Structure formats: structure tokens, C-alpha cells
Amino acid sequence: MKLFSQKLKYFIVPATYILAGIISYGDHFHILPLTLIACFLTAYFLKENIRRQMLWALLPLWLLILIPSLIDLDFKRSLLYLIFIPISALLGRWAKTSYFAPKFALTILLSTFLGKFGYPSVFLALTDDSKFYDTKPFPKKLIFTDKHKDTIQFQNKITVLDFWNTSCKPCYEKFPYYEKISKKYQHPEIAFYSVNVPLKNQSFEERTKAEEKLGYSYKTIYSEALKKVQKSLGFNSYPHLIILNDSTIIYSGNFVTGESIYIDNLDRQLQKITQKNSLQL
Structure with a gap:
């Protein structure tokens, strides 16, 4: 002893x-x-x-x-x-x-x-974030819906997609910060979505109930099966950030090292993109 x-x-x-x-x-x-x-x-x-x-x-x-x-x-x-x-x-x-x-x-x-x-x-x-820049079309075969199961079309010039699931603790921790960024970059040409990806055998009702408890102002949408999303978009960990410009993926990155890094990075990317597109906030 x-x-x-x-x-x-x-x-x-x-x-x-x-x-x-x-x-x-x-x-x-x-x-x-x-x-x-x-x-x-x-x-x-x-x-x-x-x-x-x-x-x-x-x-x-x-x-x-x-x-x-x-x-x-x-x-x-x-x-x-x-x-x-x-x-x-x-x-x-x-x-x-x-x-x-x-x-x-x-x-x-x-x-x-x-x-x-x-x-x-x-x-x-x-961080050399240039490796996260991947200019390619967003897969049209992927379907996203709102809580009423109506299909969502991404029509804004810039679309920010925050992918998460209900078993991801860092995903929940960064939601308040994602809310702040979405308010900071309010613009008719910019849309923020929180994209819930289902776990295996998770019902749609379980997913919507989890989202209703959050109460944030940005819109939550729901993706198809986890494997289909990950295979189509090329990632397998959460939270995952994708930014679209006119339906083209211009940024796809994973920063699961604390919510401050994830949000600081998102802020930095949006500053670059809005300046490039000459959007006045």
C-alpha cells in the first residue's frame, strides 16, 4: 500500500x-x-x-x-x-x-x-484555414425540412449551416454563441440554420422536442439519415460548420475544441465572406 x-x-x-x-x-x-x-x-x-x-x-x-x-x-x-x-x-x-x-x-x-x-x-x-475552403456545389439530393416537415430551400446569397445532433455536448454549449453571431450578421442576404442530424433509430418527434427546449431565434431544420448526410458532405464529427455562397460550399470545417474557437472561427470566416461580397451589415 x-x-x-x-x-x-x-x-x-x-x-x-x-x-x-x-x-x-x-x-x-x-x-x-x-x-x-x-x-x-x-x-x-x-x-x-x-x-x-x-x-x-x-x-x-x-x-x-x-x-x-x-x-x-x-x-x-x-x-x-x-x-x-x-x-x-x-x-x-x-x-x-x-x-x-x-x-x-x-x-x-x-x-x-x-x-x-x-x-x-x-x-x-x-490554423491554416485554407484547407477548409472547398468550392463545390452543395448536394441537391439532400433534403432538409422544418418542424412541420415542409422542405427548406436555401435561397440566400450566404447560408450558414451548423450541423449537430442530440448526443453532442459541445454542440449545445456553443448554441448561445451561435445565436450572438447570427444576430451580429443580420442581413437579408445571410441565413443561419441549425441543422439537426438524427441519431440511429431517433424519431422525428424526439428531435423536434429537443429543439423546442432550446428557444433560440435562428431557425432549426432537420436533415435526412446521418450516414447519408455524412457521406454526401464528407464529415463524421460534430459540431460541423458549412458555409454556402449561392448554393456552393465555400467553407467546411470542424472545430471541436471548445465553443469559443468554433464561434471565433465562424466570425472570422463571415468577416471575410461579407467583405468579399460587399455586404454592408
Whole structure:
């Protein structure tokens, strides 16, 4: 039992990272702060052979984050972790000398700031969104209806389609922000739709009841079977954003890394598109 308790400290940081990811559905607004705070506390409570123990406690997760980034040469999701995991650990050791409370408070504030503002900013700055630009006709074979089962035709110059399903927690979390964007870009030539995609064996009534509880001003429409939608449009995870210009797909992207990134990206894309089309808001 004593040996187990001694080894437990080596699992606190990776366990925090993994559990935070599972509970928050991969939202780095929660994962990053909790991981950095765990690094601080782990470093603070370590005793004897400090350097060796810090390596065993922090290096596995650091390498787990670093190696995939090196393989893909993609650091937009990992950069802040790679920089601030060791910094948080050093703050924890520094707090060991004196003034634990203010240094712990500083770590909490810094970690929260990085999760809420730093991560979205770095992610978007390092994202090459040109790969999401895919100019091709929107499939005419796909049918969308309103809650009365009347067919919907996309007739506006610019149409924003937010695809979601009722099992997607990040989808629900970003709805209030999607509402704000839809109000910001109110224009006769711009239409916003929330597109509900059915789960397997889910009835139409179950889908409409789920939507009625939301109460947002943008229009919710309903797609055909999940497999048909995903095969026709080429995506398999949610939320997924598609923007049409005159019935042509000009943007198709997936940002399941927190609602702030999804909405910041949507805002950025719409700024580009409205300027290109000379639409005055």
C-alpha cells in the first residue's frame, strides 16, 4: 500500500489531463487550466530526489503531447501545454520556498486566462484555414425540412449551416454563441440554420422536442439519415460548420475544441465572406 501511494504522484498529472478531457468533451478551456494546476501541486508536494521525481511525474505527459505534434508538424493544440507544463512545475517548486497562497492563486489565474483566451488565440493563429475552403456545389439530393416537415430551400446569397445532433455536448454549449453571431450578421442576404442530424433509430418527434427546449431565434431544420448526410458532405464529427455562397460550399470545417474557437472561427470566416461580397451589415 505504501509503494502504491508513493507511485501515485506519478499518475496525478496525466490522470488529470485525461479525466478533464473526458468530462469536458475535449474542451481545452477546462483541460489546460486543470492540467497546469495539477503540475503546480504535484511539483509543490514532491519530496527528495526532486529532479528525478519531477521527470517521472511530468515528462510522460509532456512527451505524449510533443511526439504527435512533431510527427504532424502541428503545434496549434500543443504549444501552450509544452510551454506552461514546465513553467507551472517551476512555480510549484518556487512556492515551496515561501508564500504558497499568492503563488497558487497566480497559477490559477494564469491557467484560467490561458484556457479561456490564450488557447483559442493560439489555435486560430496557427490554423491554416485554407484547407477548409472547398468550392463545390452543395448536394441537391439532400433534403432538409422544418418542424412541420415542409422542405427548406436555401435561397440566400450566404447560408450558414451548423450541423449537430442530440448526443453532442459541445454542440449545445456553443448554441448561445451561435445565436450572438447570427444576430451580429443580420442581413437579408445571410441565413443561419441549425441543422439537426438524427441519431440511429431517433424519431422525428424526439428531435423536434429537443429543439423546442432550446428557444433560440435562428431557425432549426432537420436533415435526412446521418450516414447519408455524412457521406454526401464528407464529415463524421460534430459540431460541423458549412458555409454556402449561392448554393456552393465555400467553407467546411470542424472545430471541436471548445465553443469559443468554433464561434471565433465562424466570425472570422463571415468577416471575410461579407467583405468579399460587399455586404454592408
